[in-house]
Amino acid sequence: MPGDLRFEVPSSISLRPFMPADVPAVAAIEALVSPEPWSERLFADEFTVASARRHWLVAEETSPDVEQGLMIVGFGGMMFVADEGHLMNVATHPDHRRRGIAAALCAALFADAAERGMASLTLEVRISNVGARELYRRFGFVPVSSRRDYYRNADGTREDALILWLHDLGSALAPATSPNTSPGS
Numbered sequence: 001m002p003g004d005l006r007f008e009v010p011s012s013i014s015l016r017p018f019m020p021a022d023v024p025a026v027a028a029i030e031a032l033v034s035p036e037p038w039s040e041r042l043f044a045d046e047f048t049v050a051s052a053r054r055h056w057l058v059a060e061e062t063s064p065d066v067e068q069g070l071m072i073v074g075f076g077g078m079m080f081v082a083d084e085g086h087l088m089n090v091a092t093h094p095d096h097r098r099r100g101i102a103a104a105l106c107a108a109l110f111a112d113a114a115e116r117g118m119a120s121l122t123l124e125v126r127i128s129n130v131g132a133r134e135l136y137r138r139f140g141f142v143p144v145s146s147r148r149d150y151y152r153n154a155d156g157t158r159e160d161a162l163i164l165w166l167h168d169l170g171s172a173l174a175p176a177t178s179p180n181t182s183p184g185s
Helices: 020-033 039-050 102-114 130-138 169-173
Strands: 013-017 056-064 070-081 084-093 122-128 142-150 158-166
Touching: 020 039, 020 056, 020 070, 020 084, 020 169, 039 158, 056 102, 084 102, 102 130, 102 169, 122 130, 122 142, 130 158
Parallel strands: 084 122
Antiparallel strands: 013 056, 056 070, 070 084, 122 158, 142 158
16 A cells, blocks of 8 residues: 655646657756666667557656756656566656655656556665655555666676556556646646
8 A cells, every 4th residue: 555645745846748859868867866877879769669568658847947948857767568568767866855856756757657558667676775665665566576786886796776666557547636736747
């Protein structure tokens, strides 16, 4: 059973589909947060996969420091196989963490997965990433296994991944709304 899914997202944050023009900004965030980041090419290649098999979002914030007035502060993407969704990547710019952005991205991605008929979701997370593990626990994910040495750290050492599953997607989404977001955003 999922835990407390209440979260506040600033009204200056909005979610929208990931577009090819977003690749440099998304890859820049990825490079800031991951010791083994996806390349711009890997993100661009996601646009060559059928949309029925992928769903990516970006989180934007209104910012006077950016020419267009909006700055990408986070992103997330899922892939779909049969009736299962796999959260491939979700990240928030380090300067914008702990504001509910990753939770909003996950809620919207998971709602889309439910609309597509996915029954279960899975993901891998670094064992040391306590904040992400807590977020996923709030959505109802439970650990089922691990992958030894799945991640590479900046110092060259390896770290295990914890494999999490959510088998009751519908019940996890029921309370996942807040005044500023909706799972279908």
